[in-house]
Amino acid sequence: MTTPPNPFLAATPRTEAALLALVEAVRASGYAFTTVTPATHERVNRRPGNALARDLRDVLGWSRPFRSDLLGRELFDLMRAAGAAVPDGEVWRPTLRLSGLDGELFLHSAFPPLAADAVFFGPDTLRFVRAVTAHLAARTAPVRRVVDIGCGSGAAGIVVAKRAPGAEVALVDVNEAALRAAALNARAAGVGSVATRRSDLLAQVEGAFDLIVSNPPFMVDAAGRAYRDGGGVHGSGLPLAVVEAATRRLAPGGTLVLFTGTVVVAGRDAFREAAGALCAGAGLTFACDEVDPDAYGEELDGPAYAEADRIALAVVTATRPT
Incomplete structure (x- = not known):
């Protein structure tokens, strides 16, 4: 798997609008996620049954690959328009995460944050x-x-x-x-x-x-x-x-x-x-x-x-x- 493009560096006015719309749509869904340490993140993702996302938290919190029909057409289209998901064979991979703090949702880099220009949140x-x-x-x-x-x-x-x-x-x-x-x-x-x-x-x-x-x-x-x-x-x-x-x-x-x-x-x-x-x-x-x-x-x-x-x-x- 190649490193996906950084969605924040690739942002244009159109993709920025899509990112903001994605945040609002995710917020409206009742989504909540608390980012854990990389060590915990890796351990949880290694558990049996966690290789593929089963819900929105798995995608935008745990950074798990997902099938295109998992999230519904509106969210999936927003993720694609925002550069928040890239194809990887038969699945899609998220390029960012959303974590909650102080009543807000914060965009930051997907796990694992290996790139030199990754955006930290933990x-x-x-x-x-x-x-x-x-x-x-x-x-x-x-x-x-x-x-x-x-x-x-x-x-x-x-x-x-x-x-x-x-x-x-x-x-x-x-x-x-x-x-x-x-x-x-x-x-x-x-x-x-x-x-x-x-x-x-x-x-x-x-x-x-x-x-x-x-x-x-x-x-x-x-x-x-x-x-x-x-x-x-x-x-x-x-x-x-x-x-x-x-x-x-x-x-x-x-x-x-x-x-x-x-x-x-x-x-x-x-x-x-x-x-x-x-x-x-x-x-x-x-x-x-x-x-x-x-x-x-x-x-x-x-x-x-x-x-x-x-x-x-x-x-x-x-x-x-x-």
Whole structure:
């Protein structure tokens, strides 16, 4: 089987309209799906009887091949018009997924997301958005300018825009497919106050921000996929770069909310130390809260993490005093 074309890069005004119509039709069907980790996804799909889709969730959630008569003519025609399904012998394969979050359905890449330009959405997205909404609920200062660095599907920025309708929200990424998916997801959510822009961190956007949110790549990925490979020591390169960018671009009273992985070696968390030092040097308050002390345990078998005790998931918050 060849890798199907990326439906977000192949989008035209006609296919974009079909994608949005597909989202609405799927929403109207009562569809619901929570994206799981790749390891769980693979295990569930390997079970007997799961090789071929039996319903809509199997197609647009579990990314299983399906027969053309499974979904009904309207949905099947929309998928074809949107580039959301491609033929593969006697069956069709979905090229994207739809996952639920915050009452919306988000378009993202089909499983397995092997392409370098895959659009990420997974359990970490839900954890990240939970951290962002918790910050917003506790925040007393107004939010006027917001940026989601490495926005992927745009989930966090869109959730912020829904809760701060007067805010200017920028969704930035170096992945053109992610920017197109994020723009579609914003339109599907009815959020008009967001703008997408190709930017390496904050290099192509100007000014200071009241809120910077980011869930950057934080793993060591041998395939070098943009949505997953953080670079640097143990994948910490991009997370630290986000912290450094925030130290220069937070407005007075502005906050960074960063969701990331952090590797503990011999009891020492080098990322926490480095991020804390960057914030202290810029006069920012700093907190790093472990929300899961032991994640991605399967990665410890690889050479990149041969010395690691564990990989934790953490939420970093850094605030510039007013």
